[in-house]
Amino acid sequence: MKINSIEVSIQKLEIEQVEGTLIMYDSISKKIIVFNETASFVWNIVTESERTNDNINTCEIVDKISQKYNVSEIEQTKIRNDVEEILKKFFDSGLFQPIY
Amino acid sequence: MHNIGEYTYDPDRFIFYKNSFETEVVEKICNHLEKNSDYEELKEKLENYDAHEVNIKAGAVSRAGVCLTNNCNLRCNYCSDTSSEGNKESLELEDVLTFVIDVMKRWTMTKFITGKEEPLSLYFTGGGEPTYNWSLFEKIIPTIKKKCKENGIPLSLGITTNGMLDDSQREFIAEHFDTIMVSYDGLPEIQNKNRHSTLHSHTAEVVEKTIKFFSNNKPSLTIRTTIWQDDFEHMKDMADYIFDKFGNSIEWSILPVIPTGRALKRIRTEQKNLREYNFLNFYLETIEYIKLKRGSLNISTPIFPNSIISLYCGAISIFCSCLWLLPNKTIVTCIESRDLKTTIGRIEKNKVEYFDKCSDHLLRVYQQKFSECRNCIAYRFCKGGCPARHLMNKNLKTEMDDWECSMIQKYWTYVFRHILSGEKCFGWHVVPVEIDEIKDYNVLKLDRTE
16 A cells, blocks of 8 residues: 555554554564554554555545544644654654555 | 571572581582572662652553542541541542543553453552442442443452441442452451441441341452451451351451551550560461361461562552552552652543652662562562551651561461471472482472462
């Protein structure tokens, strides 16, 4: 699948969801990653797209979040910033790995 | 090394060998048996921390506790919290739920790390009486159970109560709780003397009815008897009364009064008599008496930890294994440490906030006791003991610390003497070391079966 036109593979980790928070465990590095609610939502959107073999981009993610929470245009700008930050963290931490 | 009759006890290897052995023989034995390295490992970890400024890392836990209120309908004459009524600080449903959801997440981390799915253990105790605000209590419990169920988290609920409950309250607790501890002081007259209500009215009848109900409806029931020094001599009568009245399947846990809260003044006055009130002897005699009369029953005391441990205290912030939510909405690592609590976070506007750093008095004492107690016969079993109790005794200038320490040492000397004469004692026994090179020296190893 592609995220923002970048071909990526998503790291397969053990995942549990508790009250909207995603908790992931990398059994090789023994690291635990806890996402906040927004990051959990972004992760769910991306992995759902991967499951259905669709590509996705930041705008589509922001739209989905805006629809769910019924947010104003001003708030959308903030959400966009958050989503960009979250996707960057996913790439930086190796959860999303670009395929070259 | 410690001499027990004709044997020497080597605590680093948990072995016993004859005192009469020459140095070369002892060296040969030691060379063939690996030394336990947990002391050095833990020492290195402990030395790396500055107890005055510890970085808080609230991580995985599988146990947590909630102290709903400091209010209580009883005025027990030794209450360590001096609980009464009219305290304004009390948790609300939202506070407890916020805390429990955070704990549920930490339980999930534990599940990942251990690969095991033991139930999340959630305990309700005091401070005051957890059931004091019954309408809140009966809302909270089903809400927590529902939340855990929705998230697929197995839950085990426990409670310590004073037992002043009516029929519908007893039914509710029996339905929802997996482990129950009821405080009852062994004999009706002692219960009525120690654990009376505001107007000094008697409580034995109601509490006995509660225990009777739970003993018929709940498999895991413990009676906790807190006992004043001058009542130690009634321990056998208490044992007979409790097992006759409530059956042999209950657990009876005995705790000598500790010098805090309402007990402090009297303990200070009477502490010169502490050694005369020998808890250990009365305890051992009671166990022996019950064993002869009824067979082996479940009697215990938190004073004598009964296993080999690598760490005594999970309440110091760096090893925190259980989080506690208090009525003032703070999160602490230990419920027993009274004014010396290590506060690591709080509930603020329905969110859990953990602090970045804390000052940990308990860690400071633990570091100190860890080295000081290294050469004690009981060291492998108590690792310096409870840091909160040490600190309280020191600050309050009581002699309870020495008293407790000397009892624990005597307890282990007693256990070792018995197992070396071929008996089994509190689950402990010795087995011969089967290594060919040292087989002829009849070295014995400490072992335990539950």
